[in-house]
Amino acid sequence: MAGRQTFIRTLHDAGLAAWFGGSLFGAVGLNGAAAAASDPSERTKIAAAGWAKWAPVNxxxxAAHTVGGxxxxxxxxxxxxxxxxxxQNTALKTVLTLAAMGVTAYSGLQGAKLGKNSPAPAAGATEPNEQTPHEVAQAQKRLKALQWSIPALxxxxxxxTVQQGEQQKPSQIAKGLIERVRS
Structure with a gap:
């Protein structure tokens, strides 16, 4: 078993917490606030500006989560x-991490399209209306699904991560090693 890994574990966990929390806040708070703008043409601009400010932090x-992992x-x-x-847990977690990174990158590309074409009239940050230009509406439709898939993943x-922490308890290590030897 490895020695103390406080710094590495902090990178891993704090990076994941910021990634999860930022994406959830963006979907609920930022996009919700943008949808409340009184001028429909400002809604995409507000959302795009907020996400652009968040992108470097994200x-x-x-990066912290990856280095820590x-x-x-x-x-x-x-x-x-x-x-x-x-x-098995580590392999599955690696695959899901790569999937979440891919979805995050694709979401960023769609957000950049939204920003490039903003301001544009819309019902909300991820909801077009009848006046929304086609390219913006397409990006919005994609972002509507993506905004929830990132916090879900x-x-x-x-x-x-919690499950892996549980696997590191001495009783679980012993049980896992015994089960491995038996099979």
Whole structure:
């Protein structure tokens, strides 16, 4: 078992927390506030400006989570390889992390399209109206689904992180090693 990994674990967990929390706030708070703007042509502009301000912070959060995740895998390589369930959890979490990163990047591209074409009249940040230009409306429709998929994926990653923490309890390590030897 690896020694203390406080710094690496902090990078991993704080990065994931910021990623999850920022995406959830953006979907609920920022996009909701933009939709409340009295001028329909300001709604996309407000949302795009807010997301653009968040993007550098989100990039740092993703980088911290990635560095922390790689560090945790390296520091726990022996346990991941030998403890029953640890390897599968780590592999699935890696796949979900890559998927969440891909969705986040694609969302950023759609947000950039929205920003480039703003201000544009719209019902909300992710809801076009009959006056919304086609390219903006297409980006909005994509963003409507993406805004919820990022917190959903990162929420699952949070649960898996807790599960991995539970797997590191001495009783769980012993049980996992015994089960591995038996199978």
């Amino acid at each position: 990039a740092v959060a993703l 790689i560090g945790l895998i390296a520091g726990n390589a022996g346990r991941v390889a030998t403890q029953k369930g640890a390897g 990162t929420g699952v990653l949070l649960v898996m």
